[in-house]
Amino acid sequence: MGKYTAALVPLKASIARVRVETSNVRTYYVKLPDGLELPKPGQFNMLYVHGVGEVPISVSDLDEESRVVAHTVRFVGSVTKTFELLREGDLIGFRGPYGIGWPMDAAYGKNIVLVAGGIGLPPLRPVIREVARNRSAVGKLIILYGARTPEDLMFSYEYGDYESIPNTEFYVTVDKPSEGWRGNVGVVTNLIKHVDVDPSESYAFICGPEIMMKFAVRELLKRGFKTNKIYLSLERRMKCGVGLCGHCQMGPYFVCKHGPVFPLWFISRYFWVDQI
Ligand SMILES: Cc1cc2nc3c(=O)[nH]c(=O)nc-3n(C[C@H](O)[C@H](O)[C@H](O)COP(=O)(O)OP(=O)(O)OC[C@H]3O[C@@H](n4cnc5c(N)ncnc54)[C@H](O)[C@@H]3O)c2cc1C
């Protein structure tokens, strides 16, 4: 089998655990099939539900020792909605890891600002884990996270862990508070005022709905971040995941292969154009 053909054949993978996150989001812990590389922060895998279809899903956590990889899936359409039926012990098709993730090597020695909206936190969570594990490698870590309502917040059970990482600030906000919510209210970009770092010594990693990323980029540019220090994780419809089919094309780039994480300066001609 050639390199590309092999890359398109899903391997069987077993679901080790399912965790309910919100009413329409669950995390699937999957044992990485033998022979596949461990994913890096920001990479994704193609998950195949037998007889239904395949979707790209980012890695939201990784246990290197047991080779169990987490994927946090929001049920939005024909494939992802069938994830709701999957249980521990079920088999799915699995291929990956694919794409270029967050530039951790470049960010070592600098500050990192994470801006996440909604289901944008899962692809950034491996960055938080990596910084926590290797704390002296990075300067300040600032995490800004927003969701529509308190019920939509991802991973609220581990916010205490984020806050206890040394030299880390964690801010969370919701668009619409529910009764009993005592935290910030408003869009996540309002939190950018808390970014108190030298932009020339810092990287910003952004993931969330495209409109939120546009506003976040504008705010960060106003605060002096340069386009080579702002990285975004983009979502496009995907089929092959390996740069063959063209489904995910954006200008001259294939999001699956040249991304999904791009520095802003790479894509600024396309990023501001709607529906491209
Ligand atoms: C690199 C990459 C990483 C991704 N990581 C994750 C992840 O970690 N977790 C996750 O839940 N999703 C992630 N996605 C998005 C996920 O792949 C899509 O939600 C999925 O492919 C939708 O397929 P479907 O068959 O369920 O929906 P479809 O049947 O294709 O779509 C049905 C309806 O849902 C809408 N829809 C489709 N995609 C989205 C979307 N992303 N948001 C809102 N509405 C949508 C469509 O417009 C349509 O109305 C990622 C996508 C990419 C490209």
Ligand code: FES
């Ligand atoms: S999904 Fe086929 S080229 Fe990107």
